[in-house]
Amino acid sequence: MPQTASAFADVAASDAALRRFLHGLPGVDAVGLQARAAALATRSIKTTAKAYAIDLAISMVDLTTLEGADTAGKVRSLCAKGRVPDPADRSTPRVAAVCVYPDMVPVARQALAGTEIKVASVATAFPSGRAALPVRLADTRDAVAAGADEIDMVIDRGAFLSGRYLQVHDEIRAVKAECARPGGEPDAHLKVIFENGELATYDNIRRASWLAMLAGADFIKTSTGKVAVNATLPGTLLMLEAVRDFHAATGTRVGVKPAGGIRTTKDAIRYLVLVNETLGADWLSPDRFRFGASSLLNDLLMQRQKLSSGRYSGPDYVTVD
């Protein structure tokens, strides 16, 4: 029977209740999940479907730079790229967002003024999340105050792995509260990063998905891009299935963002196929699905040029920013 969101009101009433709920979710058979992802990866997307998928993928990119060496110049250059991904072809869609560290939010905000491109900021002591809660909340507050439209937070994997689910839940809630903007301004959207590579098991990924959605995540995101294992097809498929079940149970539509390691058009299209066959057309939109990536965009542009011109150009025919 479908149940309303209120049916989950008691789920997070106590650590014990939350643990019972999360451990009562159906298990994940790793072999079966991987086989399903591999089977969907054999879908053959050609001609018109490919052109559609490439433009859709470009419009879903969160163009990202998250480096210690980031400067205002680097961020401005990335923003320019996001506005006009291919100067030679103005019909190319713009990207969904530019994703930076909190101190670069004002620069990105200014560089993207007048566009619909969102400014996303990582926060909460990204990527490890290893700071006291007040510090993580202050980090978030700072990014929101600087004008971030979207906050990409990390969960405390240590707390999750030691079974302190309620703590993780309440911290997501607290960060979500920091995303609120008083005075009628739209709240920042909250993306919750699990770091699947550190959660290690598929059962954990399903539990983290439900935990984050129950706590109010607008998006759930695979990874930071800073560890050895980042976005994978099976891990993302599992998160899409959790989103599907959460929607069936509550009517709430949560977005999904795979991040890290997605570099080619072929990869991106495989993710879009997963979305299409798990959640359907409703989720094939930048409002519900994003790619966290930096080098992916140029491969999408090269494939786009190939489709329109009939020949391959080369890496010098797309801009490097």
Add this chain to the structure above:
Amino acid sequence: MTEQPTATTTPTTTATPITPAGPRSAPGPLPGFAYAPAPESRDLAEIAPSYGLYIGGEFREAHNGKSFTTLDPSSEEPLSEVAYGGAEDVDAAVRAARDAFPAWAGLPGAERAKYLFRIARIIQERSRELAVLETRDNGKPIRESRDTDLPLVAAHFFYYAGWADKLAHAGFGTDPKPLGVAGQVIPWNFPLLMLAWKVAPALACGNTVVLKPAETTPLSALFFADICRQAGLPAGVVNIVTGDGTTGAHLVAHPGVDKIAFTGSTAVGKEIARTVAGTGKRLTLELGGKGANIVFDDAPLDQAVEGIVGGIFFNQGQVCCAGSRLLVQESVQEELLAALKRRLTTLRVGDPLDKNTDIGAINSAEQLARIASLTEAGEAEGAERWSVPCELPSDGYWFAPTLFTGVSQAHRIAQEEIFGPVLSVLTFRTPEEAVAKANNTPYGLSAGIWTEKGSRILWMADRLRAGVVWANTFNRFDPASPFGGYQESGFGREGGRHGLEAYLDVR
């Protein structure tokens, strides 16, 4: 899990309606992610207008000059005229095999292995061609012939090539001998794979072969004959006689045959057993099945749904070990069926050569009629029918994926093998009841168990009377794993070390 998804509240139900493969319209504000047609090139398999019988290393006309037409079941388009083997032709083939036997059996195992390895490699090299051919003659989706059939065919030859020089260590004595001439009759559901299951162990053990492929799918066996020539296999070691049931009956009854191996229906299997009785011929039979796919309430739900779909809709359900009965624990029935129906609406039915097709054509008009008649019986007996709403091509033989709920053990669709994309759903309350219901058919070929509890898997597997029991998967095959049935599903094992026994004189 309390938050059960239902078909009515799930977006995928409406967002991805089933359509013939090719462009499809999706609702919503976006133009939709329609998969453009992605057909594999039919030119990859060049089909001659006519084929002869392969006897003694060369192709020849049938003795009586007769032939029959083989069709593409997805369009009813004629593919080729194939020689119809009569009694004289079967006799000639058995003689050729008999003549070739001493030299073939006398080769050192390592020499026979060279030929088998060569055949395996040629199959790999020609796998795209063979996949297209198989899909055109059989109607199965290219995704399956390319990703399942052909890799397994090559794997079987590689596997048994490895045994050829190690027979003394297989546990059948220090110097096991071949039987002689093996007469092999194979079905139409996996034409080339069933050939591989039969031919590879026979040759590895030193037997020679007369093979009769199914009437509706003779082409891949004839291409295999060409591969034998390409591999330089000595003349007469493999002989292919195409034809119908009468041709097969001639082969089974021929006094020069030492062993019969048959895969097909239980009715024909019984007839063969009667013919062979008292002749001293060895016999192995792989017959029908009514496999139970048993889902407990603690199953990995999404993967169980995939396993159910793979269990009964793989190859349009035309699989002897198909999981054609779903036994679901009552406490998760509603949740599971909602998830299953939602998943079934995303299946892509249509052009078998399209790389995105999940469900292809039924192999023949005759089989389609059988499926239709049994599903009608299911409705008449009061089971509730649900078919995915899909548009089927107007030409060719098609049947929409279907499931029946409210099925009880007394219904024909719970007892008889439908051999089509039709799932009967039954429920159980306890593990004991699941075992009792799963075993309660005249068959015993396959079963599947879905649970996260390892001890229950072992407890169930001990009690299920089925030749193969899959745990948290279904329809997985490997050449190293023996395959065969209980009761009316036949006897003898194919595959693995056990599969050698059927082709060695070990009695």
